[in-house]
Structures are given as structure tokens and as C-alpha cells.
Amino acid sequence: MSKTKSMTQQSHPHVWSSARIAETYLAFFEQHGHLRLAGHPLAAPENSTSFIIAGMQPLMPYLRGSEPPPAPRLAALQRCLRTDDVEMVGSNDRKMSAFQMLGNWSIGDYGRREAVELAVELLSIFGIDWQRLWITTFGGDPSLNLPPDEDIVAEWLRAGIPGERIVPLGAEDNFWTTGGPGPCGRDTELFIDRGEAFGCGRQECRPGCDCNRFLEFWNLVFIEFEQHPDGSITPLPLRSVDTGMGLERMALLLQGAPSAFHIDLFLPAQQRLHSLLPNEHDSHDGHGHDGQPSAMLPAQREQSQRMIVDHMRAALFVGAEGTEPGRDGRGSVLRRLIRRAATRGRLLGITRPFLSELLMPLAQAHGALLSEEEQQRVPLLEEMVRQEEQRFQRTLTAGLRMLDSITPGERGVVPGELLFQLHAERGFPADLAAEILAQRGLQVEWPSFERATQAHREVSRSR
Numbered sequence: 001m002s003k004t005k006s007m008t009q010q011s012h013p014h015v016w017s018s019a020r021i022a023e024t025y026l027a028f029f030e031q032h033g034h035l036r037l038a039g040h041p042l043a044a045p046e047n048s049t050s051f052i053i054a055g056m057q058p059l060m061p062y063l064r065g066s067e068p069p070p071a072p073r074l075a076a077l078q079r080c081l082r083t084d085d086v087e088m089v090g091s092n093d094r095k096m097s098a099f100q101m102l103g104n105w106s107i108g109d110y111g112r113r114e115a116v117e118l119a120v121e122l123l124s125i126f127g128i129d130w131q132r133l134w135i136t137t138f139g140g141d142p143s144l145n146l147p148p149d150e151d152i153v154a155e156w157l158r159a160g161i162p163g164e165r166i167v168p169l170g171a172e173d174n175f176w177t178t179g180g181p182g183p184c185g186r187d188t189e190l191f192i193d194r195g196e197a198f199g200c201g202r203q204e205c206r207p208g209c210d211c212n213r214f215l216e217f218w219n220l221v222f223i224e225f226e227q228h229p230d231g232s233i234t235p236l237p238l239r240s241v242d243t244g245m246g247l248e249r250m251a252l253l254l255q256g257a258p259s260a261f262h263i264d265l266f267l268p269a270q271q272r273l274h275s276l277l278p279n280e281h282d283s284h285d286g287h288g289h290d291g292q293p294s295a296m297l298p299a300q301r302e303q304s305q306r307m308i309v310d311h312m313r314a315a316l317f318v319g320a321e322g323t324e325p326g327r328d329g330r331g332s333v334l335r336r337l338i339r340r341a342a343t344r345g346r347l348l349g350i351t352r353p354f355l356s357e358l359l360m361p362l363a364q365a366h367g368a369l370l371s372e373e374e375q376q377r378v379p380l381l382e383e384m385v386r387q388e389e390q391r392f393q394r395t396l397t398a399g400l401r402m403l404d405s406i407t408p409g410e411r412g413v414v415p416g417e418l419l420f421q422l423h424a425e426r427g428f429p430a431d432l433a434a435e436i437l438a439q440r441g442l443q444v445e446w447p448s449f450e451r452a453t454q455a456h457r458e459v460s461r462s463r
Contacts, residue, residue: 016126016254018265019368022077022102022247028122029104035071042079043321043330050330051081051318054178055101056221056242062107063183063223065237072109077102077247077369079317083333086340087435090306093198093212093252093259097337098314100247100369108238115220115241116155119190126254132193134214135161136207138175138186139168144233146175149186152222156188167207176221176242183236184227190218192253217249261306265369268361269309276357277305278349296347300439304344311341312358312385316366319381320374325388336429338388339396343432346396347439353389356382399428403436412442416449424456 016024030036040058042051052058055078061067062074081098089097106115123133135156140148148168156166168174177184191207191214199205199213207214223240225233251263262270296304318334325335341355363370363378402422408414414437419430434444 016251018247018251018263018366021126021250021254022100022369024125025102025122025245026075026077028125029073029075029118032073032118034073034075034104037070037074037076039076039078041321042081042317043323050333052078053080053082055080055103055244056105057178059105059107059242060178060182062105063236063240063242064226065108069105069107072107073105074107075102075104081314081317081333083336086337087431089310090261090303093261094215094246094249096248096260096310098310098317102245102247102250104241104243106241108240110241111239112152112155112222112241113158115222115243116152116159119218119220119243120159126250128192128253130160133161134165134167134191134193134207136167136169136174136189136191138188139170141171141175144171144175146171146186149174149188149222152186152188169208173208176219177227181227181229183223183240183242184225184233185221185223185242187219187221189216189220191216215249215253217253218245219243259306261309265365266309266313266362268365269312269358270305272358272361273305273308276345276350276354296439301348304348307344308341308355309358309362311337312355313362315341315355315385316359316362316378316381319384320370320377324384335388338385339392339429340432342389342392343396343436346400347436353386353393355389356386359385395427398426399433400436402426402428403433406437408442409445413445414442416445416447417452419444420449420452420456 026036040052044050044052044057055076056063058078059069059074062069078101079098080101083097086097088095104118137152137156138146138149140146153166157163174187174189175184176187189207194213194215196213198211200209200211202209205211205213207216221242221244223242224236226236227233248260248263248265251257251265252260255263257263314337315334318330318337323330323334325331325338327335338355342353345354359378359382363375399422406414406418419433422428422433423430430449437444
């Protein structure tokens with residue numbers, strides 16, 4: 001196919017900014033009959049989640065067929081926030097809490113063939129190296145009574161992808177669901193081989209491996225079923241296509257960055273953070289009793305720095321929509337993000353409040369990806385973050401000292417009631433305490449934490 005040929009020949013020596021990637025994507029799909037939608041607010045109104053967690057979430061009524069869409073073809077850039085496994089942020093080159101998802105949707109219009117053709121054409125515009133592109137497909141699942149998706153394999157072969165770079169995987173990898181009841185379907189995912197230097201060294205390494213070599217950047221989901229509470233699936237009245245391209249991941253590829261935390265959106269904040277870090281040689285060996293950090297392994301330092309800029313970008317997105325730190329709901333999520341980032345900063349040796357200094361570099365780097373009103377709110381957000389971090393400083397210092405004094409039991413296990421005591425007496429979050437202990441190679445015995453929590457509740461109710 002001519003599109004395949006152009007992908008191998010076309011050269012793009014210039015750097016793609018994140019804003020240009022987003023505009024190129026949206027303009028491309030507009031030219032192919034898609035209606036460009038404004039991104040939905042990050043705070044999800046009247047929804048089971050506090051924040052939008054997937055680009056397709058605001059379009060759920062259209063995909064279910066319960067509401068008519070404004071057009072059969074749609075495209076948008078949607079901010080998302082996921083904190084269910086926030087402790088994993090920064091553990092690899094791509095795991096984030098807040099991210100921006102580019103999506104194009106066909107609501108009962110085109111199917112597999114045109115979805116693949118559109119993807120191939122856009123990838124040629126971006127100059128993606130065809131020889132590094134790998135594809136995964138749904139390999140079948142007897143429990144769902146679904147065979148392998150041979151139709152999508154045929155479309156990729158037709159597009160010029162050699163069969164040895166098309167990898168069938170199981171439902172865990174290539175059957176998309178909302179995580180519960182709702183629209184679902186088989187999918188096909190696009191990966192770039194970043195090279196052996198990013199890999200695990202295993203000869204059989206390929207998409208599906210947990211290492212950093214193969215980066216998934218686009219997912220084409222064929223929404224054909226409804227998943228019910230009992231796990232069964234039934235056909236939907238209309239079949240749709242739901243795609244998601246991570247903006248930060250695409251920027252990683254096109255900018256040649258070492259990780260998604262080193263693309264143009266984060267570099268100014270990373271540089272500011274590095275200027276605040278003490279010299280590594282000044283770090284304490286072991287845990288001091290003054291709330292100062294212990295020596296950290298290079299991987300731990302890197303993950304901590306990634307967490308800080310990630311959490312502050314999430315705070316920027318959440319705060320820009322009017323949410324303030326609080327004890328409940330969305331406010332508690334924002335508070336948790338700020339406190340987690342402050343804790344990581346202290347462990348890196350930053351002994352004063354500093355997080356607010358990262359907001360303006362983040363906002364300026366995002367440029368047109370933030371509205372003019374959001375840019376104008378940044379000074380207010382700086383003050384909000386500064387006050388929240390200051391309130392947490394005393395708790396943080398006392399909590400780190402108490403953690404430093406904990407003596408683990410056999411096999412490096414810390415009694416959970418000690419973490420409950422730390423939370424009840426000092427207000428130090430148990431999940432943060434567990435992360436800090438994990439860096440020391442210690443585990444928490446959580447059942448005793450739950451028993452202490454339950455006992456505290458019963459005492460509170462009896463008063």
C-alpha cells in the first residue's frame with residue numbers, strides 16, 4: 001500500500017511539541033469527517049468515579065446507544081486522572097496518575113478496516129518508523145466464548161504489517177472493559193520497539209512484556225458487547241470504535257525522550273526540581289532522627305522525582321477546575337497528591353515547602369493545552385498548594401521520625417497497629433508510611449492495621 005511506503009520513507013527531523021501532536025491528531029480526524037469535541041471537565045459529575053479515568057468515559061451514553069451522538073464520527077482530547085495504583089507512578093517510563101488521551105470514535109459508523117486505514121495514514125504523518133511498529137490482537141478466550149479476532153489480523157496484514165510482528169494475547173491484554181459492567185470489546189494495540197537498550201534482555205521479549213522496550217501508544221477498541229454484573233457479555237445494538245492515543249506517550253516517541261516524564265510538558269518543572277535537590281553526597285547514610293532522608297538508591301530517587309512532577313501536574317489539572325484540598329471526595333484526592341509529593345521531596349532532602357514552585361513551569365510548558373482562564377488561575381493554585389504543604393510539614397517531620405524508630409519483626413514485617421498509631425496520633429497517611437517502609441525493604445502486616453481501625457471505629461460509635 002502507498003501509505004505503508006510513505007511511512008518508511010517520510011522523514012521528520014523537527015521536534016514535535018505536545019501541543020502540535022494534539023492539534024495534528026484532531027485536525028486529521030476533522031478532515032476525515034469527525035466532529036471535534038471539547039474535552040469534558042476532569043471532575044466527573046454524577047458519576048461513579050470522582051474524576052474522568054478514560055477518554056471514552058464522557059461518551060458512554062453514545063457507545064451504549066442510549067443517547068444519539070452529535071455526529072457518528074467524533075474526536076477529542078480528554079484529561080484523565082487515575083489514583084487507584086498511584087504508588088506505581090514513575091516505576092517505569094510511562095506510568096502516570098494524570099494524562100491526556102487523544103481519541104477518535106465511530107458510533108455505529110466505520111469498523112476495523114477504516115480504523116486501521118486511518119491509523120496507518122496518521123502514523124505516516126507523524127513519521128513513525130514502520131519497521132519498529134508491533135501490533136497485538138485478541139487471541140481468544142473460552143470463558144467469554146469468543147474466538148481469536150482473525151478479522152483485525154487480516155486488516156493489519158493488508159496494511160503491510162508482517163505476521164511475525166502481530167502478537168495475539170489473551171483477554172487480560174486485548175479485551176477492553178470499563179473495569180465493571182458497561183460497554184466492552186476486543187481491541188488491538190499499537191507498540192513501538194524502543195530497542196534492546198530499554199529491554200529485559202530476554203530473547204523472547206515482545207509486546208506483552210513488562211519491561212520498557214515495547215511502548216504501547218495507541219489502542220483501537222471495537223465496542224461490540226455489554227458486560228453485565230455477573231461477567232457475561234451480550235451484543236450491543238450498534239457496533240462502535242473507541243480509540244485512545246496517550247499524548248504523553250506519543251510525545252515520548254516523537255521527541256526521543258527517555259521517559260514520559262522528560263517530554264516538553266515536564267522538562268521545565270524537572271529542571272526546577274533538580275535545582276532544589278541537595279547534593280547527593282550530602283545525603284544521610286541510614287535514617288536520621290531529625291526527619292531527614294536516608295540514602296536512596298538511584299532508582300528510588302528517579303521514581304520520587306517522577307512522582308513529584310506527576311502529582312503536581314495532576315494538582316494543576318484538578319485545581320484549575322476549582323477543586324481545593326479537603327478531607328472528602330475530590331478534595332481528599334488533591335490533598336493526597338500534594339502530601340505524597342511533599343513526602344517524596346523530604347525523602348530527597350528538600351526540607352522546606354517547594355511544590356508551589358513547580359506549578360508555573362508546568363503551566364507555561366503546557367501552553368495552549370491549558371485555557372487562558374486556567375493559566376490565569378495559576379497564582380491562586382500556587383498559594384493553595386503552598387498552604388497545604390505548610391500545614392503538612394509538622395506532620396511529615398514527626399511521622400518520619402516515628403517511622404525511623406520502628407523496629408521490624410521477623411522477616412522484615414512491621415506490625416500494622418504501629419501504622420494505625422502513626423495515623424491516629426500524628427495524622428500521617430498509612431499508605432505513605434507503607435511506601436517509605438517498602439523503600440527500606442520492609443512490609444506491613446495489614447490485618448492488625450485493619451483490626452486497630454475497626455476497634456477505633458467501635459469506640460467512636462459508643463461515645
